[in-house]
Amino acid sequence: MDMKVMENIYLLVIVTLISVVQNAFFAQKVEKECNSQNIKTSTLERVSCASRNCMDLYPTFLAVMWCAGLCLSQAPAAFSGIIYLVVRQKYFVGYMGQTSQSTPGYLFGKRILCFLFLMCIVGIFNYLLISHYGSDYKDYVETITSAASALLLIP
Amino acid sequence: MDMKVMENIYLLVIVTLISVVQNAFFAQKVEKECNSQNIKTSTLERVSCASRNCMDLYPTFLAVMWCAGLCLSQAPAAFSGIIYLVVRQKYFVGYMGQTSQSTPGYLFGKRILCFLFLMCIVGIFNYLLISHYGSDYKDYVETITSAASALLLIP
Amino acid sequence: MDMKVMENIYLLVIVTLISVVQNAFFAQKVEKECNSQNIKTSTLERVSCASRNCMDLYPTFLAVMWCAGLCLSQAPAAFSGIIYLVVRQKYFVGYMGQTSQSTPGYLFGKRILCFLFLMCIVGIFNYLLISHYGSDYKDYVETITSAASALLLIP
Numbered sequence: 001m002d003m004k005v006m007e008n009i010y011l012l013v014i015v016t017l018i019s020v021v022q023n024a025f026f027a028q029k030v031e032k033e034c035n036s037q038n039i040k041t042s043t044l045e046r047v048s049c050a051s052r053n054c055m056d057l058y059p060t061f062l063a064v065m066w067c068a069g070l071c072l073s074q075a076p077a078a079f080s081g082i083i084y085l086v087v088r089q090k091y092f093v094g095y096m097g098q099t100s101q102s103t104p105g106y107l108f109g110k111r112i113l114c115f116l117f118l119m120c121i122v123g124i125f126n127y128l129l130i131s132h133y134g135s136d137y138k139d140y141v142e143t144i145t146s147a148a149s150a151l152l153l154i155p
Numbered sequence: 156m157d158m159k160v161m162e163n164i165y166l167l168v169i170v171t172l173i174s175v176v177q178n179a180f181f182a183q184k185v186e187k188e189c190n191s192q193n194i195k196t197s198t199l200e201r202v203s204c205a206s207r208n209c210m211d212l213y214p215t216f217l218a219v220m221w222c223a224g225l226c227l228s229q230a231p232a233a234f235s236g237i238i239y240l241v242v243r244q245k246y247f248v249g250y251m252g253q254t255s256q257s258t259p260g261y262l263f264g265k266r267i268l269c270f271l272f273l274m275c276i277v278g279i280f281n282y283l284l285i286s287h288y289g290s291d292y293k294d295y296v297e298t299i300t301s302a303a304s305a306l307l308l309i310p
Numbered sequence: 311m312d313m314k315v316m317e318n319i320y321l322l323v324i325v326t327l328i329s330v331v332q333n334a335f336f337a338q339k340v341e342k343e344c345n346s347q348n349i350k351t352s353t354l355e356r357v358s359c360a361s362r363n364c365m366d367l368y369p370t371f372l373a374v375m376w377c378a379g380l381c382l383s384q385a386p387a388a389f390s391g392i393i394y395l396v397v398r399q400k401y402f403v404g405y406m407g408q409t410s411q412s413t414p415g416y417l418f419g420k421r422i423l424c425f426l427f428l429m430c431i432v433g434i435f436n437y438l439l440i441s442h443y444g445s446d447y448k449d450y451v452e453t454i455t456s457a458a459s460a461l462l463l464i465p
Contacts, residue, residue: 020373214368279323
C-alpha cells in the first residue's frame with residue numbers, strides 16, 4: 001500500500017497489534033488453566049468467563065476504533081484504544097483475583113467506547129456538512145477531540 | 156482521512172455504528188438479567204444464548220458487509236446491513252420471548268449474508284475482468300445490485 | 311471504490327470470503343447437531359466448543375491479516391491466511407472426531423498468527439524508517455516475506 005494511506009492508519013495498526021498481543025495473553029491464561037487440571041475449577045470458570053466477556057466486545061471495539069480513526073483523526077482514536085486496552089487488562093486481572101460472589105459487571109470501558117462512538121458521529125456529521133455546505137470544521141473538531149481524549153484519563 | 160475515501164465508506168460507517176448500538180443494547184439486556192438474580196435462570200440463559208449467537212456472527216457480518224461495500228458499491232451493502240440488523244433484532248426479541256422448548260435456530264439472516272457474499276464475488280469478478288480485459292461492467296452491475304437489494308424486503 | 315484500492319486488497323477480500331464460507335460450514339455443523347436431539351450430547355458439546363474456539367480467534371485473525379496485508383504486501387498475507395484456514399479446518403475436524411478425554415488445545419495456528427504479526431511490525435517499522443530517513447527497504451522486505459511465507463508449509 002502506498003505511503004499516503006499508511007500515514008493515516010499506522011497508529012491504529014499499532015493499537016490493533018497491541019490488542020492482539022493482549023488477546024494472546026488472555027488465551028494463554030485460559031489454556032494454562034485448562035491444562036492444570038486441579039480441583040479449583042472455579043478458577044478456570046472465572047478465567048474463561050473473563051476471557052469470553054473480553055472477546056465478545058472485541059469486534060465492537062475494533063470496529064468503533066477504526067471508524068473513529070478513519071472518520072475523524074487517528075491520534076485521539078489510537079489514544080482511546082490504548083486506554084481501553086489498559087481498562088480491559090485491569091478488568092481481566094480483577095476478574096481473576098476475585099471470588100465468584102462478587103464478579104464485576106459484564107460490561108467495562110463503556111465510557112471509552114462512548115467517546116469513540118461520539119467521535120464517529122462527529123466525523124460523519126462533519127463529512128456531511130462539508131459535502132453539502134462546503135465549510136470545513138474538521139480542524140476545530142480535531143483539536144477539541146484531542147483535548148477531550150485527555151479527559152478520559154480521569155478515572 | 157481525506158474526503159475522497161470518506162465518500163466511499165460513510166454509509167458503511169453509519170451501519171457499523173448502528174450495529175454497535177445494537178450490540179450495546181444486547182449487552183445491556185444480558186447485564187440486567189445477570190443483576191436481577193431471581194429464580195428465572197432460564198431467562199438469563201436464553202438471553203445470554205441469544206446474545207452469544209448474535210455476537211458469534213457479528214465479525215462475519217462486518218467483514219462481509221465491508222468487503223461488499225468496498226468491492227462493489229456501498230449503498231446496497233449498507234441497505235442490506237440495515238435489514239440484517241432488523242432481522243437480528245427480531246431474532247433476539249423472539250429468542251427472549253420464547254420458551255426453551257422451541258428456540259429458533261442457531262443461524263439467522265442467512266439470505267442477507269448470502270446476498271452480501273454474492274456482491275463480494277461479483278465485485279471481485281468484475282475487478283478481475285476489468286484488469287485483464289479492460290471492459291467495465293461495474294455500472295450495470297451496480298444497477299442490478301441496487302434493484303436486487305430491494306427484493307430482500309420480501310420476507 | 312476505484313481500481314487502485316481494489317488492486318491492493320482483492321486477495322485479502324478473497325481470503326476473507328473463504329473464511330466466511332468456513333464459518334458458515336462450522337455454524338451449519340453446530341446447527342445440525344443441535345437439531346438432531348439424540349443421546350450423544352457430548353458430540354454437540356464438542357462441536358459447539360470447537361466452533362466457539364474458532365470463532366473466538368476469528369476477529370483477531372482478520373485484524374492481523376488485514377493489517378499485514380495493508381502494511382506490507384498482500385500476497386504473503388493472503389497466502390498465510392489460506393494456510394491458517396486449512397489449519398483451522400483440520401483443528402475443527404480433529405476436535406469433532408476425538409473423544410473428550412484428549413481434546414486438542416485451546417489455541418491453534420499460533421505460528422501463522424505470529425508470522426502475520428511479524429509482518430505487521432516489519433511493515434510499520436519500514437514505514438517509520440521511510441518517513442524519517444527517506445530510504446525505502448520495502449522491496450527487499452517484500453521479497454524476504456514472500457520467501458518466508460513458503461516456509462510455513464513445513465509442518
